[in-house]
Amino acid sequence: MHLARFPRVRLFPTPTPLERLDNLTKALGGPEIWIKRDDCTVVATGGNKVRKLEWLIGEAREQGATHIVTQGAVQSNHVRQTAAVARKFGMRCTALLEHRIDTNDRDYLGSGNVLLDKLFGCAIEYRAGGLDMNAEAEKKGEELRKAGEKAYVIPGGGSNRVGALGYVSCAQELLQQADEMGLKIDRIVSATGSAGTHAGLVVGLEGCNANIPVLGIGVRLPRDRQEANVHRLAEATAEYVGMTGGVRREAVVANCDYVGEGYGIPTEGMGEAVKMLAREEGILLDPVYSGKAMAGMIDLIRKGEIKAGERVVFLHTGGAVGLFGYTPFLEGIA
Numbered sequence: 396m397h398l399a400r401f402p403r404v405r406l407f408p409t410p411t412p413l414e415r416l417d418n419l420t421k422a423l424g425g426p427e428i429w430i431k432r433d434d435c436t437v438v439a440t441g442g443n444k445v446r447k448l449e450w451l452i453g454e455a456r457e458q459g460a461t462h463i464v465t466q467g468a469v470q471s472n473h474v475r476q477t478a479a480v481a482r483k484f485g486m487r488c489t490a491l492l493e494h495r496i497d498t499n500d501r502d503y504l505g506s507g508n509v510l511l512d513k514l515f516g517c518a519i520e521y522r523a524g525g526l527d528m529n530a531e532a533e534k535k536g537e538e539l540r541k542a543g544e545k546a547y548v549i550p551g552g553g554s555n556r557v558g559a560l561g562y563v564s565c566a567q568e569l570l571q572q573a574d575e576m577g578l579k580i581d582r583i584v585s586a587t588g589s590a591g592t593h594a595g596l597v598v599g600l601e602g603c604n605a606n607i608p609v610l611g612i613g614v615r616l617p618r619d620r621q622e623a624n625v626h627r628l629a630e631a632t633a634e635y636v637g638m639t640g641g642v643r644r645e646a647v648v649a650n651c652d653y654v655g656e657g658y659g660i661p662t663e664g665m666g667e668a669v670k671m672l673a674r675e676e677g678i679l680l681d682p683v684y685s686g687k688a689m690a691g692m693i694d695l696i697r698k699g700e701i702k703a704g705e706r707v708v709f710l711h712t713g714g715a716v717g718l719f720g721y722t723p724f725l726e727g728i729a
């Protein structure tokens with residue numbers, strides 16, 4: 396794989412930190428826990444979408460785009476990061492926000508990510524829950540093209556073969572970083588949602604024959620659908636980067652037992668995980684993705700499925716801005 400063949404913009408210094416979590420490791424008494432700080436990707440308070448946007452905005456610039464269109468839930472971290480990067484490159488941004496959660500909560504609807512979207516000058520349109528949101532974004536793009544704009548449409552979560560390059564590159568970065576530190580990684584754990592992060596990581600690791608398993612903790616779909624989505628995107632990404640032989644289906648593993656009632660709906664385990672990382676390590680997780688992923692990892696450690704003696708790297712995908720969309724829940728547990 397030779398990623399320099401693809402257009403890219405640079406948005407943050409690499410590598411992002413790779414740190415050992417001594418207090419959490421001690422508190423759980425299981426594996427040695429490390430964290431890859433992709434919450435530290437600088438732009439608009441950071442997060443995993445910034446990595447994908449290096450490649451997506453790279454392509455948009457190459458095509459002469461004037462206007463970025465994307466979509467997400469009301470508290471979408473992806474939309475917040477996209478709105479900021481678009482401005483940095485002088486492009487306008489329109490976001491379609493889906494009412495994916497049935498709530499009247501003032502903070503959910505007006506604070507956190509959506510407040511920052513407005514600050515970045517993003518044009519916001521709302522949609523009812525349950526629509527095909529990528530199709531809605533394509534329609535919006537068409538509308539803008541008819542009005543004379545050069546619209547570039549980014550799918551939800553920036554998850555297509557272009558955005559996934561961000562995590563192919565992250566896998567390479569992590570391997571090099573671990574090799575330099577002499578850190579032998581037994582397993583990588585990450586939240587998995589719109590699939591680009593998980594798919595990119597798998598392609599990057601498979602492409603290097605790293606033999607490090609990735610466990611995706613699902614935040615929305617049941618396991619069979621999540622794994623199928625990730626594998627489909629991994630195959631498309633592998634083909635795009637010219638990796639021969641495809642991606643083994645067994646290389647894509649998701650555990651979707653920690654979703655709770657649904658996407659973006661708090662769980663007790665998420666609350667415990669957010670509080671634990673804050674108090675043991677001074678690290679902020681988020682309520683929708685990294686909090687549920689960490690809740691899953693903590694539970695799997697307690698059950699002995701992730702074993703003492705292993706070295707696990709948890710990928711911190713960011714999202715702490717979303718905490719401010721969940722004030723009543725967090726006040727209840729803090």
Ligand SMILES: *Cc1c(COP(=O)(O)O)cnc(C)c1O
Binds near residue numbers: 473
């Ligand atoms: C989008 C997001 C994820 C999930 O990444 P995908 O590539 O959509 O699977 C995880 N954590 C945070 C904080 C996110 O914003």
